[in-house]
Amino acid sequence: MGNSFEFAGKVALITGGNRGIGAAAARRVAELGAQVVVTGRRQSEGQLLVKDIKRNSGSAAFIQADLSQPEQVKRIVPFTLETFGRLDYAFNNAGISGENRLLTDQTEKTFDRVFAVNVKALFLLLQDEVKQMMTQGQGGSIVNTASVGGLLAFPTAGPYVASKHAVLGLTKTAAIECGRYGIRVNAVSPGAVRTEMLLDVFGTQEALDEMSAVHPIGRIGRPEEIADAVAWLFSNRSSYYTGQSLTLDGGLTAQRPYVTQPSF
16 A cells, blocks of 8 residues: 555645545555645544644644535645645545435435535546646646445435546546546545444444445445555555546445445
8 A cells, every 4th residue: 555655755635534534544644654634624623633643743734625615625735735835645535425315306405515515626626636746747646535326326315326426437537638647546436434424324323234234244344444545546556557446345336236225
């Protein structure tokens, strides 16, 4: 997944970094020696994460941003440059699940918000990240959080599923446009991972137990497992890997199709 020498002096931007997969990724790449900028909606959580990273001899900064607001999205890369002077890695992880309803019951408001955060913000961030990496002329690695929901479909999760398919489309397009500049763009597509977002969606331990049983490995994932994959995608050990979705799902998508499981 790389080493501390490789990551030393590099700068990583991680959106949706306050909790769950984003926080785990921030801690991991900071441990490897990168300077980290974390974004999130909650100032207090972000500052606590930064303090925790610094307590463990890492370097980090936080910027509060609501990614449903384009003007706030556009502040993120400039803040990164003002703080650490460059950008080498980006983990575009922020996302929301929307509401679990049949397609005919979904609201336009929910659809717009899901796409504002999961797709439009990603589009705007990719533009700024790629432009900066091209200006530096030293390549870079970008990782976007998709989902098995970008590979399959789940009833009651239409906007979310559509948004994650869009994430994969943007990932592939950026990869083929940026390859000549030494910039790699990939996605991670997790199955169920024990995060606050998953708990918000499913709510009960019984539901989580049922979710664990759906995965052939017999459990749901841990944020640290996704974070290790992100660190590998950042590193030179994945230097021939671009335009791909790294599926981390405990064997979920290797099974025969099923149609009863809600989104995650």
